[in-house]
Amino acid sequence: EAGVAQSPRYKIIEKRQSVAFWCNPISGHATLYWYQQILGQGPKLLIQFQNNGVVDDSQLPKDRFSAERLKGVDSTLKIQPAKLEDSAVYLCASSNRPGRNNSPLHFGNGTRLTVT
Amino acid sequence: DQQVKQNSPSLSVQEGRISILNCDYTNSMFDYFLWYKKYPAEGPTFLISISSIKDKNEDGRFTVFLNKSAKHLSLHIVPSQPGDSAVYFCAARDSGTYKYIFGTGTRLKVLA
Numbered sequence: 001e002a003g004v005a006q007s008p009r010y011k012i013i014e015k016r017q018s019v020a021f022w023c024n025p026i027s028g029h030a031t032l033y034w035y036q037q038i039l040g041q042g043p044k045l046l047i048q049f050q051n052n053g054v055v056d057d058s059q060l061p062k063d064r065f066s067a068e069r070l071k072g073v074d075s076t077l078k079i080q081p082a083k084l085e086d087s088a089v090y091l092c093a094s095s096n097r098p099g100r101n102n103s104p105l106h107f108g109n110g111t112r113l114t115v116t
Numbered sequence: 117d118q119q120v121k122q123n124s125p126s127l128s129v130q131e132g133r134i135s136i137l138n139c140d141y142t143n144s145m146f147d148y149f150l151w152y153k154k155y156p157a158e159g160p161t162f163l164i165s166i167s168s169i170k171d172k173n174e175d176g177r178f179t180v181f182l183n184k185s186a187k188h189l190s191l192h193i194v195p196s197q198p199g200d201s202a203v204y205f206c207a208a209r210d211s212g213t214y215k216y217i218f219g220t221g222t223r224l225k226v227l228a
Contacts, residue, residue, distance in 0.1 A: 004159070042221055048214075091159055
């Protein structure tokens with residue numbers, strides 16, 4: 001099966017600019033997650049979708065970050081305006097049945113964002 | 117509030133020997149635990165998992181042990197190979213929300 005697709009792979013922007021990341025999960029995976037991984041740290045959950053509904057966005061800085069998952073498939077994560085501390089790798093993951101065992105998260109290769 | 121902790125940022129092991137990576141957690145609501153492996157410029161790749169109702173799961177050279185009373189799990193790699201050199205993340209799933217919480221990772225280096 002095809003894996004989780006993310007684009008772009010790399011993005012460099014200046015602070016206060018806006019940026020958007022795209023994710024296409026594994027076909028049939030209803031649950032989609034966006035994680036932020038800062039260098040030297042583990043992935044931190046930003047938002048979790050079940051189909052096109054938000055399950056958890058408690059860690060999403062809503063004053064500058066937004067995410068949507070139209071039609072319950074692809075998702076976009078946007079930052080506007082970006083700050084220096086947003087420099088990180090943004091990982092998208094999907095799961096078939098997150099409540100079942102033997103149903104782990106599958107990750108894309110991420111988008112490395114550098115804010116200058 | 118770090119609910120999943122990997123206290124060793126790095127580990128070096130000789131090829132052919134055992135690698136033991138450790139992980140501690142604090143949340144009693146976690147019911148499913150996973151290990152991921154990450155190479156540079158790639159996303160984390162699922163390696164092995166264990167349900168909270170088990171204390172051991174084995175897959176080839178990889179074995180995960182869970183000690184619920186101590187809220188501790190470990191990943192054993194035997195024998196270690198140079199290709200195992202990567203960053204390993206421990207993750208835990210919250211049984212109520214299905215949120216997956218990750219540790220900070222341990223960089224394993226297997227020396228040839």
